[in-house]
Amino acid sequence: MVKDSSFGKLYRLLAGDLRPQLGKLVLVTLLGSVVAFGEKAPMLLIVPLFSRVLFSAPAGDAQQHNPAMAAVLELFDRVLAQVAPWVSSDATGNGGEQGKLAVLATVAVLMFLLTALNALAQFVLTLLSRWVALRVVVDLRQRLARHIIGLSMRYHGERQFGDVLSRISSDVNQTLNSVNLTLKDLVQQPLQLVGALVVAAIVAPLPTLVVLVALPLVIAPIAKLGRRVRKRSTKSLASLGASLEVLTQMFTGIRTVKAFRAEERELGRYREVNEKYLGAAMKMVRAVATIEAATTLFSHLGFALVLVVAGWATLEFSIFTSAGEMATFFAGIGMIYTHVKRITTAVNHVQESAGAADRLSAILDERQDIVEHASARAVHSLGRGIEFERVGFTYPAQALPALSGVSLHVRPGETLALVGPSGAGKTTMIDLLARFIDVSQGRITVDGHDLRELKLDDWTHMYAMVGQVPFLFHATVRENILYGKPSASPAEIEAAARAAHIHEFIQSLPQGYETIVGDQGARLSGGQRQRITIARAVLKNAPLLLLDEATSALDSESEAEVQRALDGLMRERTVIVIAHRLSTIRNADRIVVLDRGAIVEVGRHEELLALGGHYARLHAMQFRAAAAAAQ
Template identity: 40%
Template sequence: MTADITKPSGAKSARSPGQLRRIARLFIPYRGRLALMLLIIAVTSAFTAVSPFLLQQILDVAIPEANVRLLTWLTIATLIVTVAGAAGNVLQSWIANIVGQRVMHDLRVSVYDRLSRMSLGFFTRTRTGEVQSRINNDIGGVDSVVTNTVGNLVGDTTTLIAAVAAMLLLDWRLALMCLATIPLFVWIARSVGKQRRALAARRQEQLADVTSLVEESMSVSGILLGKTLGRGPAQVRRFTGESARLAELEVNTQLAGRWRFASIQVFFGVIPALVYFAAGLAAASGDALVSIGTLVAFTTVQVRMFRPLMSLMSAGVQLQSSMALFTRIFGYLDLHIDITEKAAPKTLGEVRGEVRFDHVGFAYREESPTLRDIDLTVAPGTSMAVVGATGSGKTTLGYLVARLYDVTEGTVTIDGVDVRDLSFESLTDTVGVVSQETHLFHATVAENLRFAKPDATDAELETAARAARIHEHIASLPEGYDTVVGERGYRFSGGEKQRLAIARMVLRNPPVLVLDEATSALDTRTEQEVQAALDALAEGRTTIAIAHRLSTIRDADQIVVLDGGRVAERGTHAELVALGGKYADLLAQDAIEDWAGDVEEPVAG
């Protein structure tokens, strides 16, 4: 079973060297651009380092000696250095943003691709909002780190090294006095980073909770449920509480260590005054410690050193905080994919459509098997209906054919080939599933139909819609096939949505069809209309129909009754009625429900 991914795996792994190496590997495809950025940073830092020495020469030589020629050239050089530094910073930022956004794109695609290959079981265990939060909030949360922080770390480090070198060249005694305080500042930054990392992990968990709540309550189904049960105000109060907790965590995260950083800023603001004070005392005692030009140049470098040093400490804090987000992102990328395609998969040529269950067993949890020793054969072009009480394993049996789950015992074969040996493309071309829950995108009717066959012509769409008994309704709409179906198709009735799903499957044209209680949630009249479309779809195909209402499967070539995950009875409708066993009991119950006019809620068997 897949591990629980709703919680981060821990701060320890977040700061491990392996984690940092993994982040660094994200940039390997763009090492050429990174090399160019490093070159620009080096050149820009060199220009920045030259500027104080130009200032020193202006104050100590050009002005005292009234050397206008030298003053002119030093001023021009200062202008060139300033412009070159500014241009270099723009180029560096441009390249860093390009590389950063490419890395962000790669991360999003990698997570989405990983999730798309997860089995159905993963999504039944995971909140939709949690998945969205990982893709949107977690990856979005590392945007500034990936785009700016990495480039800033390199640029600020280079600038800081150049500034320290310049300070040492100007006066090593003053330089040592200033640099002695740096270890204290680094320690402060690291402690703040640890604090923010823990807060960031809690913040992302809370953000996922808020995202999930919005996803669940603001969908059409959620709004409908809330309004009909009068739970709207309660949902608002619940959201208010979740949002308040998120706001508190955001404030705590942003303010963590602010006072400590403020103390560093104050200290750096005082240091130039201390340098001037020390130089003034030396001059008053008759010992000129440094020249005026050197003193001004030194304090200029010192002030310039403050910016990259503070930026480095802030970047370090941000990088440590982002480790919690990277842990969550890598947690998804490391999810075990339990349904995979073989290295050399098989394909089916001309499909006959024989489906065979050979002593099949399946369990969602090892201690509680869902299916046991299922031994069935569906001949090509015939139909098999599967009935049974809720929880007997009906839906699971059908999903094993489409390989939405893998068997834990035995084999499921199509034309003698184990479905686990088939390529995904061959399997999806062979097996089509019409579920009781029809999913339509917020797009046009034509776009929803073309999801099954992107290159389908308008004529093919109309042919498929006619086969599904839905063309006349679509044609009556103001915009016809260009009508937007609305969120999850709520502009259409249940029967209309089911017929759109059937039309989609007609376009797909699979030789093997699994009908998963496709009419269980419909009223009797609509059920008859949809059933007629399903009968047309199933004609000439191998069909496995998971049935809730037995009136829809009387004409099946064989009917299988599941009880407790085992085959309890098997035969035609007439044979099973004559047997007077479980099928007859289910049939009697179904007749009572039909007479009473009840329509049960669809529940996967």
Template identity: 40%
Template sequence: MALTSKQIYSRLLKYSRPYAGRIALALAASLVVAGTDVASAKLVQPFIDLIIADRNAALAALVPVFVIGLAALKGGARYVQEYFIKTAGQLVVQDVRNDLYRHSLSLSMGFFSKNSSGGLMSRVLNDVGIMQRSAADILVEAVREGFTLVGLTGLAFYTDWRLACLAFVILPVAVVPASVIGRKIKDNTRKGQSTMGNLTAVLQETFSGIKVIKAFGTERAEDRRFRDENLSFYRYMRKVLKYDSASAPVIELLASFGVAAVVWYGIHRVISGAMTQGELFSFVASVLMMYGPVKKLTKVSNTVQKSVGAAERVFEVMDEVPEVADAPDAVEVSSVRGEVAFDRVSFSYGDEAVVRDFSIVASPGEVVALVGPSGAGKSTVAGLLARFYDPIAGAIRIDGVDLRRFTLDSLRSHIALVDQETFLFNTSIAENIRYGKPEATDEEILEAARKAFADDFINALPEGFRTSIGDRGLRLSGGQRQRLCIARAILRDAPVLILDEATSALDTESETMVQKALANLMKNRTTFVIAHRLSTIMHADKIVVMEQGAIREIGTHRELLEAGGLYRKLYDMQFEG
């Protein structure tokens, strides 16, 4: 359900409460700034009536003192106001960005499978960036110009209420076009930011897949795709700029009617003796100064609408409820023997069933292999065990306890994953190995690397374990990256291990080294192995053959070959000839 502007303001207000002291100090300084503007307008009257008309040289000597004094007071107060209100705005939006990032990390894998990473990056960076710029501008301009407008309005009515009423007849008329323009800006800002998400997604895909792009020579096609998205973003932003640029001229045109009426009527009142020249000039000065804040506040309103459009997209993500979360009575699991049982588990992505009535039991230390054609549901079973998803029917138990009874953090601390996508971070080798166990010592890291058969190539690098491996570890070969991932899993020392196609993309020599490393990793652990290459799982204690999400056969390698079923068919296809 879409949030209303009132709900968005209310949520942003909650974020500003911790910085109430800064905001209060800025508000006090704003009163001083507004007071100097009102004083400047008021002093026009004695300047005309007492100094110019009466030719009072003594008072004329004090004019520079008043001018410089007001300027110094206004300058100091304005500095205090802008500094404290802007830092408060920055801190508010920093908290919003931190909460958005933290909440995004808590969302389930299902959310990330339905939303592009580029779109999410756009919300964290671009949308919050608009809020960040807007927060400072809104708070500074709205507070200062609002107080100034109130002060000048009071001065105008105090000087001559009849002229003031005439001047203010036009203001309600100006509100209508300003509100229409604001709504247009909000709608087009939201659409533009959505397009910016697509643009960010194109960038992210381009730089991540640059090798594929160059290999297939599709630079021109990608360039066209980027240009199309960029043009779409420009079209929305052009509309925002069009409406934003129109607001000031519209206000000025409408204001001119009020100023013309005031000057015309005021001259007649001076001629009739109802007011002095100084009073007229003071009033006109206050009215002219008043329309400045009105125009600035209209700009602030436009900025607010931009911010609301961006904030809607930010809070949209923050209102997402994780599909997988800790139960209210979830408990910490301190130790695990490693017995894993799937009891009539079923799962679907939407209407598409990918796992059906899946039941197996893995004893502690047992190796269970999951094989079958592509799309059989093997990786989904692994994802269910890691509790990336929750089954729609049945239960998964570790040591007889349903996974949903454990807290997510404690559950996953007892599970290690080595995936076919060897994801490494752009930091040192030591930090990548330490990722699963931040408190690990250098000696433990060295031992994990040795067991993963990674120490030789690491020590051959210029900086050894301190070597930075680049974005996603691209400076290393596929086999080297995989062995670092295995070292990371060895260091974690979890009793339950998931190997998802851990050798699928390796050459024969690398696979031999990785298989040795995996053998060290699998010792005394309950292991679920997903593999297309049947040669890698022949010695598994239990082989589960899957097809279309269901179990077709279970047995050892020899038993399944002798049965002559689907496993035999897959085996013959791989080893034909």
């Protein structure tokens, strides 16, 4: 039912992480049983204490019509005969006050020892169950991150960072709560409920049976309400994700926000999504509150009913032989309702997190589209070059293809410039080569072999890429350059930095190569950052170089410096360069002109100019100013 599907979801999500913890889970259940038993066992001392020690015993056990209770009394008598023979020999209650006090003290000590043992078991139980829950959740986080990072740019292109963040942080936390509750309350409480039932059944079997039959009447309506909680939890989690997204945007775009004095506007947007979250969360809270109120109502109603029926039965048929029995029975029944309440609360919390489990399962169900086949072949050179064969690519949820029918041979060692208006598909071509995405139609081959049949590691080693926005990790300059070849020696790093014309600058930094640079690279200019990413590419020393407008975001002075760094890098390699700079394009062996996802012209600069087509128009528009400035 409802319960099953919530726990089912949770289980499906965590099955892989739970399996290694099986031994510990069994231990948790065992400890839970010990604690449950330890908490309930002392209750069984009430009746013998009442009838043997505190009050006058009934006129013999012949009157005891309940075999289980009789057995407990007999056991007590036997133990008593061992521990305090003077009392049992005087069990009629005539005198022996001194002895009775001693028995009382013995029972108290016993109870204390039992409780101490219980407390120890509880301590270990909490420690162990929390550890298992944390372990499982940490493993889940790692598994999610691994899965997400493995997804292609097809996924990352349309996914929002805040959404991913909220899933890995708050959805996983919700799951942690669920696992904690399941291991703690949902292991212990049902056991304790059974313990209380056993106690009540020993004292008064028939009335307990009646209560047991009536119990589902309390639980059924509560379970029905649970479904609502689940639906609402999914909604409230989604709006939490949306609010994180706004926050992420606000701080990644902090310079823009400040430049436009848009702080209040952004905070307003944040408030708006937060209010939406509050609304969605309150809807869920209302469902939870209803359930809790209903549980209280039904359980107390049930208890009142038991009180009336059992009281009436006692008056009419004297089903209880002593006050002690009756007191124990009611204590047991009272506990049963307390445990039912705890169980429903815990189940509710698990329902609340079912939405989170759903959202996480959705991530894990996302297909890994860039995969390496078992039979993938090694690749160590470009051989006869790269061939685009009628390549087409359409982004998900996009009506028009970004590329269609693109056929092109990239010769080894040549420098190929890609030009075309923005949105023509230049970056898509580079991304396909880098296997950030895979073709929708046609194929790309390297030395005659389909790119998709090559070992991913091998192919990634074949190219170095420098993009438009230089990204530096929040780490030292050295670590940032090392990204290109983790095994490089300090001398190799320095040589790469020299080749990228950035060595002198790095040395002028306060800690040289050990200076920390941020992901936003606040301490470095765009040109300096770009030259560090070029040093990275130099260090990688791959035969294929992919350059996507590496200088377009720079001022002309840094552009010249970066260009010098690039010129060195481009020598003696196969280069595919998306450029807006006339000199780069002029020096290219061939120019490929793209327009609306198709190749429209291929040739050298002069040839294409003479053609008077796309390139000539593009040149007239884009390069006239640059050409004039260069004269």
